[in-house]
Amino acid sequence: SNKFRCYENGAWKDCISAGGGGGGDNDWTISGTQMYANTSVTSVGIGTTNPASASILHLANDGDTQLRIESASNARFDAPNLYTKRARGTIAAPAVVQDSDFLLDLSALGYEGSTYYRAGEITVAVDGTPSGNRVPSKITFSTADTTNGLQKRFVIRSDGKVGVGTTTPSEALHIETGGNDTTKTGILVSLNGKEVARLKSGSYNYAQGVLELYNNSGALKTKITSDHGYSFFNGAHVGIGTANPAAYRLEVMAQTGDSGAIKASAVSSGDDSIVVSGYLVIDTISGAGPPPSGDCTVSNAGRMKFNVTDNNLYICNGSTWIAK
Numbered sequence: 001s002n003k004f005r006c007y008e009n010g011a012w013k014d015c016i017s018a019g020g021g022g023g024g025d026n027d028w029t030i031s032g033t034q035m036y037a038n039t040s041v042t043s044v045g046i047g048t049t050n051p052a053s054a055s056i057l058h059l060a061n062d063g064d065t066q067l068r069i070e071s072a073s074n075a076r077f078d079a080p081n082l083y084t085k086r087a088r089g090t091i092a093a094p095a096v097v098q099d100s101d102f103l104l105d106l107s108a109l110g111y112e113g114s115t116y117y118r119a120g121e122i123t124v125a126v127d128g129t130p131s132g133n134r135v136p137s138k139i140t141f142s143t144a145d146t147t148n149g150l151q152k153r154f155v156i157r158s159d160g161k162v163g164v165g166t167t168t169p170s171e172a173l174h175i176e177t178g179g180n181d182t183t184k185t186g187i188l189v190s191l192n193g194k195e196v197a198r199l200k201s202g203s204y205n206y207a208q209g210v211l212e213l214y215n216n217s218g219a220l221k222t223k224i225t226s227d228h229g230y231s232f233f234n235g236a237h238v239g240i241g242t243a244n245p246a247a248y249r250l251e252v253m254a255q256t257g258d259s260g261a262i263k264a265s266a267v268s269s270g271d272d273s274i275v276v277s278g279y280l281v282i283d284t285i286s287g288a289g290p291p292p293s294g295d296c297t298v299s300n301a302g303r304m305k306f307n308v309t310d311n312n313l314y315i316c317n318g319s320t321w322i323a324k
Contacts, residue, residue, distance in 0.1 A: 001027045010297075043056065043057075043058060044056065044058065045056050045058045045060070048060035048304060054241045069081075069082070069105075084103065084104050086101065086103045086104070087101070088101070095242065096125060096130055097126050097135065098129075098130075099126050099127070099129060100125055100126060100127075101125060101126045102123055102124070102125050103124045103125060103126065103135075104122075104123065104124040105121065105122075105123050106122040106123070107120070107121045107122065108120045108121070116254055117144070117149070118142075118144065118149075118150050119143070119144045119150075120141075120142065120143050120144065120150075121140075121141075121142040121150060122138055122139070122140070122141055122142075123139070123142070124138070124139050125137065125140070127157055127158035128158055136156055136158035136217055137157065137158055138155055138156060138157045139156045139234065140152055140154070140155045140167065141153055141154040141155070152167050153165065154166045155169070159171070160176065161177070162174070163175075164176070165177060175187065177200070186199045186200050186283075187199040187200075188200075190315075191216075194214070194216070194217070195212075195214045195218050195219035196214055197211075197213050197214070198210075198211075198212040198214075199211050199212075200212070209225070209226070210223065210290040211223070211225075211227045216217075236249060237249055237250075238250050238251070239251045239252075239253070240252045240253070240254055241253035241254060241261070241322060282304045282305065282306050282307070282313070283303075283304065283305045284305065284306050284307075284308055285305050285306070285307050285308070285314075286307065286308050286309050287307070287309055288307070288309050288310045289307070289308075289310070290312075290314050290320075290321035290323065291305045291314055291321055293320065293321070295316070295323050296316035296317075296318070296319065296320060297316075297318070297319075298319070300316045300318070301316055301317060301318035302315070302316065303315070303316040304316075306319075312324065
């Protein structure tokens, strides 16, 4: 008979019926496949007699509480949908949303002892100016820690750029560690619990970057840091201290404060030689005679200069230049 009956004051009455009637409150009406409120209902409580005033639907239970959407269909697109709409203005007269307007806010709250606090949040907001039948958007994921509360951790902007630790990514993937903490890692790759590669921030004061590579035992084997000059790889050309080694297979440029450009050392004596296949480029001077005596000191022993005027090779023995 298209009715929903309830027991009231010792008798069964029609609480929800098609067209009203039945002696109950009749706050609801069923009309065909539709069910609607006869009064200006703004909140509905299920499991509670005191639904929150800001809620349209309030579910409460001392045990497991579920909101279940179920469907069955042979059509590919016929899946359960959670569909939200947002406009400015009113329902009867909607207006265009504006940049930064929230379109969806999905929040999880936890009870701290005195009240409920947001522990996690997913929001969808307008990210630009709507035009051309399109509304640009961004999705932001937030979590709370024990110190600062809810913090934005991850964002996908309308242009597809992804930010981790930043809400304004400047590249396809932008990771911002932030804070005066040199142990924070930007990217960590591990295999079976062992580190393989790590890209992280170095000294906070100089904002340098560090790339570390590990062997299969998790031991650090390669480290490239930007705290002092460049380490630059350009195809088959390698530059240390220079960003433009294109003219040489290997170019080393000493920086201010360095004792030299290259140092060869070894654990065992005699293993610290440098072997060059082909020829070695040596510093040149002009004008007859040896280089200035002040350029030959104990710390310069082994230094070589070729004089293009008298065609002599001068080698510093630690105190004087010897012509060869």
